Amino acid sequence: MFTLNAAQARIRDAARELAKDAFAQSAETDRSTQYPWPMVEKMTRAGFMGMTVPREWGGQGASYLDAVLVVEEMAKGCAVCGRIAVEANMGAIGAIMAYGTPAQKRIAADLVLAGDKPAICITEPEAGSAASEMTTTAVKKGDRWIINGVKHWITGGGVSKLHLIFARAIEDGVEQGIGGFLVVRNGANDPANLVVHKRIPSMGLCGMPEAELHFRDLEVADDMVLRAPGGFKRGFGKLMDAYNGQRVGAATAALGIAAGAYDRALDFVQQRRQFGRPIAEFQGLGWMLADMSIKLEASRALIWQAAASAGPNGFPDRLMAARAKVLAADSAVEVTNMALQLWGAAGYSRENPMERAVRDARMFPIAGGTAQILRNQVAEQLLGRKLPQTRDGMLRLAMDEAAKLAAE
Numbered sequence: 001m002f003t004l005n006a007a008q009a010r011i012r013d014a015a016r017e018l019a020k021d022a023f024a025q026s027a028e029t030d031r032s033t034q035y036p037w038p039m040v041e042k043m044t045r046a047g048f049m050g051m052t053v054p055r056e057w058g059g060q061g062a063s064y065l066d067a068v069l070v071v072e073e074m075a076k077g078c079a080v081c082g083r084i085a086v087e088a089n090m091g092a093i094g095a096i097m098a099y100g101t102p103a104q105k106r107i108a109a110d111l112v113l114a115g116d117k118p119a120i121c122i123t124e125p126e127a128g129s130a131a132s133e134m135t136t137t138a139v140k141k142g143d144r145w146i147i148n149g150v151k152h153w154i155t156g157g158g159v160s161k162l163h164l165i166f167a168r169a170i171e172d173g174v175e176q177g178i179g180g181f182l183v184v185r186n187g188a189n190d191p192a193n194l195v196v197h198k199r200i201p202s203m204g205l206c207g208m209p210e211a212e213l214h215f216r217d218l219e220v221a222d223d224m225v226l227r228a229p230g231g232f233k234r235g236f237g238k239l240m241d242a243y244n245g246q247r248v249g250a251a252t253a254a255l256g257i258a259a260g261a262y263d264r265a266l267d268f269v270q271q272r273r274q275f276g277r278p279i280a281e282f283q284g285l286g287w288m289l290a291d292m293s294i295k296l297e298a299s300r301a302l303i304w305q306a307a308a309s310a311g312p313n314g315f316p317d318r319l320m321a322a323r324a325k326v327l328a329a330d331s332a333v334e335v336t337n338m339a340l341q342l343w344g345a346a347g348y349s350r351e352n353p354m355e356r357a358v359r360d361a362r363m364f365p366i367a368g369g370t371a372q373i374l375r376n377q378v379a380e381q382l383l384g385r386k387l388p389q390t391r392d393g394m395l396r397l398a399m400d401e402a403a404k405l406a407a408e
């Protein structure tokens, strides 16, 4: 069981205070679909952007556990702000701080500490869950790499400056594996060959742009290649290792949205009266509140366990991250729906925050590895073996096993 120490409690309390401002503007962010820049400025001043960046690069060297405390509180007030806190502390920035050159770390730290939320560019129209089937290429030409391809559902596309692009690295016509390529976008047309093709309208989290990005002969200098240990051959695995941090962050954003809805439902049922008494007195509603709190506490326990598994310079454990994300994402969908139900028709109104919480929560069993894919990953870790999802992968596995049996 975890108890927060005094420093962690202070971080949580500071975030809880700022989340009041975040809540005050969250309906307008949802309505306008505009990125909440005023809140980003406040989060930057509060030290919540880039808090996990090591001290030597100007950050606080905060742990993943510190960061999830901030993400949960910010997401309780404003789901978009919660997601901003995730990507400003985990995912791309975590990968760069682990694998980057000093120059790359300097660039990334300066951007994030000044309020940038990096974009991580993995998914393609034909490679979603099957992300390793991506077709975006980076072809080496002299001391540069030329990137061509399309990524979609890129969170922050159009507002983010720092981009970590996953692409197939090709040298001398030979594919080397999947690598990470860093590109800084400084404005609408810079670099011109990173095109924000369109914004994808979404159901929830409406102040966060989701975009389709086109790379058309986008040039990346060799010194902006993020080289993880093991080179391109291990590139995808190493980048996914870092991505486990963002999975824990996404789980926490889901938890925060659900916890915010729960708090508001708990208040509501004690105020709202029907049949001459507060609706909280109806046993069926009490059981709903009980189930909601159980799901939230269980999610928080798995999230904190996963965050704490990272250790000082590592990433959260893959199995723990997947478990936490599955539970928190599925629970957020259930808990926000129950919270809306407790508010009755008022919950269904766009004048109140409940319907927004339901829409905001819905992304989490999809993005960051779907609920189904992450269950596959949990099963793989439990069984200690790969569970290939392609037909030829299954066939190869069966043939290997048959060959082994024949040899015995």
Ligand SMILES: CC(C)(COP(=O)(O)OP(=O)(O)OC[C@H]1O[C@@H](n2cnc3c(N)ncnc32)[C@H](O)[C@@H]1OP(=O)(O)O)[C@@H](O)C(=O)NCCC(=O)NCCSC(=O)CCS(=O)O
Pocket: 083, 120, 122, 123, 128, 129, 130, 131, 132, 133, 155, 234, 236, 237, 238, 240, 241, 244, 246, 247, 250, 318, 367, 368, 369, 370, 373, 377, 386, 388, 389
């Ligand atoms: C991993 C998958 C894409 C399945 O693809 P494959 O079957 O080709 O992959 P594997 O053989 O399982 O893995 C290849 C390689 O990578 C290593 N790996 C994979 N996952 C992890 C991990 N979580 N942690 C550490 N290492 C990992 C694996 O061990 C292999 O390494 P070796 O070759 O053995 O050395 C698929 O399972 C998958 O994860 N799909 C989901 C894709 C996804 O999560 N996309 C997220 C996009 S970003 C986003 O959505 C942001 C939203 S947010 O709010 O955060």
Ligand SMILES: Cc1cc2nc3c(=O)[nH]c(=O)nc-3n(C[C@H](O)[C@H](O)[C@H](O)COP(=O)(O)OP(=O)(O)OC[C@H]3O[C@@H](n4cnc5c(N)ncnc54)[C@H](O)[C@@H]3O)c2cc1C
Pocket: 119, 120, 121, 122, 123, 127, 128, 129, 130, 152, 153, 154, 155, 156, 202, 210, 363, 366, 367, 368, 369, 370, 371, 372, 373, 376, 389
């Ligand atoms: C709001 C939002 C933000 C996102 N942000 C980013 C981002 O910043 N960067 C980025 O790169 N991507 C991002 N994504 C993309 C996200 O990672 C993908 O949507 C996700 O990986 C699933 O891919 P897909 O949508 O193509 O679904 P598909 O892979 O086509 O899956 C469709 C359905 O089939 C199921 N399925 C697929 N394969 C299997 C299997 N083997 N076993 C069982 N079920 C399976 C899935 O679970 C799902 O239910 C975001 C998505 C959303 C919705």
